[in-house]
Amino acid sequence: MISFALSLVALILGYLLYGRFVERVMAPDDRVTPAVAKADGLDYIVLPNWKVFMIQFLNIAGTGPIFGAIMGAKFGPVAYLWIVLGCIFAGATHDYLSGMLSMRNDGAGLPELIGKYLGKTTKSVMLVFTVLLLIMVGTVFVYSPAEILHSIGGETMMWVAIIFCYYIIATMLPIDKIIGKVYPLFAFSLLFMAAALMVVLFVKWPQLPELWTNLYNMGAEAQPEKWTDAIFPALFITIACGAISGFHATQSPLMARCVKSEKMGRPIFYGAMITEGVVALIWATVAAWFFYAPTPGYELIAGADKGFYTSAPAVVNLVCNDWLGVVGAVLAMLGVVAAPITSGDTAFRSARLIVAEWLKLNQRPIVKRLYICIPLFLSSIAMLIWQIENPDGFNTIWQYFGWSNQALSVFTLWALTVYLVREHKPFWITLIPALFMTTVCSTYVFVSKQMFGLGDSGYFFGIACLGIACIWFGVWYNKEIKQSTK
Numbered sequence: 001m002i003s004f005a006l007s008l009v010a011l012i013l014g015y016l017l018y019g020r021f022v023e024r025v026m027a028p029d030d031r032v033t034p035a036v037a038k039a040d041g042l043d044y045i046v047l048p049n050w051k052v053f054m055i056q057f058l059n060i061a062g063t064g065p066i067f068g069a070i071m072g073a074k075f076g077p078v079a080y081l082w083i084v085l086g087c088i089f090a091g092a093t094h095d096y097l098s099g100m101l102s103m104r105n106d107g108a109g110l111p112e113l114i115g116k117y118l119g120k121t122t123k124s125v126m127l128v129f130t131v132l133l134l135i136m137v138g139t140v141f142v143y144s145p146a147e148i149l150h151s152i153g154g155e156t157m158m159w160v161a162i163i164f165c166y167y168i169i170a171t172m173l174p175i176d177k178i179i180g181k182v183y184p185l186f187a188f189s190l191l192f193m194a195a196a197l198m199v200v201l202f203v204k205w206p207q208l209p210e211l212w213t214n215l216y217n218m219g220a221e222a223q224p225e226k227w228t229d230a231i232f233p234a235l236f237i238t239i240a241c242g243a244i245s246g247f248h249a250t251q252s253p254l255m256a257r258c259v260k261s262e263k264m265g266r267p268i269f270y271g272a273m274i275t276e277g278v279v280a281l282i283w284a285t286v287a288a289w290f291f292y293a294p295t296p297g298y299e300l301i302a303g304a305d306k307g308f309y310t311s312a313p314a315v316v317n318l319v320c321n322d323w324l325g326v327v328g329a330v331l332a333m334l335g336v337v338a339a340p341i342t343s344g345d346t347a348f349r350s351a352r353l354i355v356a357e358w359l360k361l362n363q364r365p366i367v368k369r370l371y372i373c374i375p376l377f378l379s380s381i382a383m384l385i386w387q388i389e390n391p392d393g394f395n396t397i398w399q400y401f402g403w404s405n406q407a408l409s410v411f412t413l414w415a416l417t418v419y420l421v422r423e424h425k426p427f428w429i430t431l432i433p434a435l436f437m438t439t440v441c442s443t444y445v446f447v448s449k450q451m452f453g454l455g456d457s458g459y460f461f462g463i464a465c466l467g468i469a470c471i472w473f474g475v476w477y478n479k480e481i482k483q484s485t486k
Contacts, residue, residue: 001201003211004285007080008278014088015274019266022093025425026100028262034107035258042174042363043353044107047258049268051180054187055258057272059251060095061190062141062343063336064241065280067312072239073287074308075231076218077211082235083284086243087277090433092270094244094409097416097430099252099269100262107257109354110249114411117418126411127358130250133408134351135376136401137247138167139383141344145337148313160384163341168377170345171352172369175258179346186338193320193331194279197286200323206289218292223308233444233462236437237402242280244437246408248273250350290315297322351376403444403451410437417473421480431473439466 038044047055072079102108105116111130115123146159170178209218217231229238236243252269259268290297291308298304301322306314313336320328320335355372356363363369413434420427443462446454454461 001205001208001285003077003080004201004208004281007084007281010084011087011274011277011281014084014092015271018088019092019096019270019274022096022270022429023266025420025429026097026265028100028265031104031262033103033259033262034256035260038106038257040364043254044257045174045176045180046260047176047180049260049264051184052255052258052264053268053272054184055179056251056255056268057275058183058187058190058339058342059254059346060245060248060272061187061241061276061279062339063313064245064247064343065276066283066316066335066339068239069242069280069283070287070290070312070315072235072242073284074219074222074291075229075235075238076216076292077209077214077288078216078231079235079239079284080211080281082239083242083277083280086236086239087273087280089429090409090413090437091242091244091248091277092273093429093433094412094416095248095252095273096265096270097419098249098412099256100265101416101419102253102256103259103262103265107253109253109350109357110408110412111354112357114415117415117422118411122411126408127354129404130408131351131354131376133247133401133404134250134347134354135380135383136404137347138344138351139380139387140401141340141347142167142380142384143387144313145340148333148337163344164377164381166341167345167348168373171348171373172366175254175349179342179349183342186334186342189331189334190279190339191275193324193328193335194282196324196328196331197319198282201282201285201289204289206293208285208288209292219308222291230447233440233447236440237406237444239280239284240402240405242277242284244409244433245405246410246412247347247405249408249412250354251346253353254346254350286319287315290319348373348376348380400450403441403448406437406444407441410434410441413437421477422484424484435466435469435473438469439463442466 035044035046039046069079069083072082098110098113101113105113111123111127114126142160142163146156146163149159150156220228241247255268259265290310296307297319298307298310301318304310304314304318310318316336317332320332322328324331352369352372353363355376356368361368361371413430416430417427417434420430439462442465443459445451446458446461452458
């Protein structure tokens with residue numbers, strides 16, 4: 001618990017100190033924002049700052065900082081280090097700069113920003129890659145809540161159909177009609193659940209593994225015959241939303257179109273990510289109690305009969321019901337049902353805007369919104385059918401989604417680095433995370449059984465990719481400096 005308390009303080013200090021430094025690098029001013037300059041009553045709408053923060057938080061969070069933190073906590077207390085350092089120096093910086101850069105480019109979506117700084121070819125690749133990722137997000141976050149609702153009553157496919165109907169409505173309507181009204185409530189529920197669990201943790205003060213005594217892969221030690229994932233790179237793919245997530249860079253432009261002043265960028269973008277890191281930290285600690293305490297939580301809670309391999313949604317339900325009673329049950333239901341649904345609808349909304357931006361299709365007429373939405377939803381339904389018909393379909397899509405999510409953050413960080421270099425700003429704040437995440441994602445490609453499956457020899461190729469990235473950047477940087485001094 002001491003590691004948890006220190007990590008919590010570190011996240012707060014990270015927002016106050018490093019967040020202020022990153023803000024100074026970006027230097028927000030009083031220029032007119034896209035929400036004012038391009039107000040259209042649909043996607044460009046000035047919203048109250050507190051509401052923008054709550055929507056941004058729920059957009060980027062969903063169940064990511066809960067499920068990812070629970071699965072990542074099986075590696076042991078090293079998860080704390082990744083959540084804290086990743087959130088402060090990578091994730092929050094990534095979210096803030098991508099949101100601010102979108103504001104300074106008329107609310108441009110992620111592929112447009114990547115194309116501007118990494119070239120037209122990269123833009124074309126990332127356009128397809130980003131839209132595919134967003135469709136995967138919508139698909140993944142349809143089936144899991146439908147299955148949970150099925151346990152309450154009704155057929156799974158009935159709930160799938162209902163969720164899809166909601167997606168269509170939320171994607172098509174102005175952002176202030178449904179998202180602006182419902183999201184703050186769900187965001188409050190997630191925050192209240194996290195705060196309540198944090199209070200219980202401090203009251204119970206369970207004996208948990210500490211960083212200075214257990215900085216190794218505890219999962220492999222606990223279940224060596226089954227838990228074979230290595231800390232590097234698996235931990236950094238498993239815990240994404242609580243540390244850094246490329247999906248966030250697709251969501252920040254949504255709120256960049258609703259912010260009245262650039263000076264609110266740090267509280268909204270950097271602050272929402274730090275808040276998500278706090279949620280991830282709480283759930284990682286809850287999971288540590290559930291799996292590793294001298295008397296693990298699964299031995300104390302009725303119905304927790306799967307021990308170390310209790311699924312993340314099951315941990316949420318079991319802990320909330322046991323610790324928080326009736327209120328916990330309601331909050332758990334909101335967390336594992338409403339949160340993924342709300343991530344899914346904004347994923348489709350982002351996809352609509354990205355495609356519209358590429359086709360230069362005005363989104364005011366509802367018919368033109370349908371031109372884009374119908375193919376998006378048909379693609380998602382096809383992916384969902386494949387997922388249902390394949391026994392391991394959900395896990396397969398989730399694994400590829402996890403890697404794609406982090407790969408997207410790599411391209412975003414490189415685009416931000418190019419921007420900072422050209423603006424003569426301290427580019428190392430994104431270069432270091434870009435190099436690290438490049439190594440993580442490339443190593444995962446070679447090591448993971450779902451991809452090349454080269455085992456330990458895959459690490460050599462990961463290091464080689466890091467070397468190539470360093471050389472590429474060095475050559476480009478020298479060329480850029482020579483051109484700027486002419």
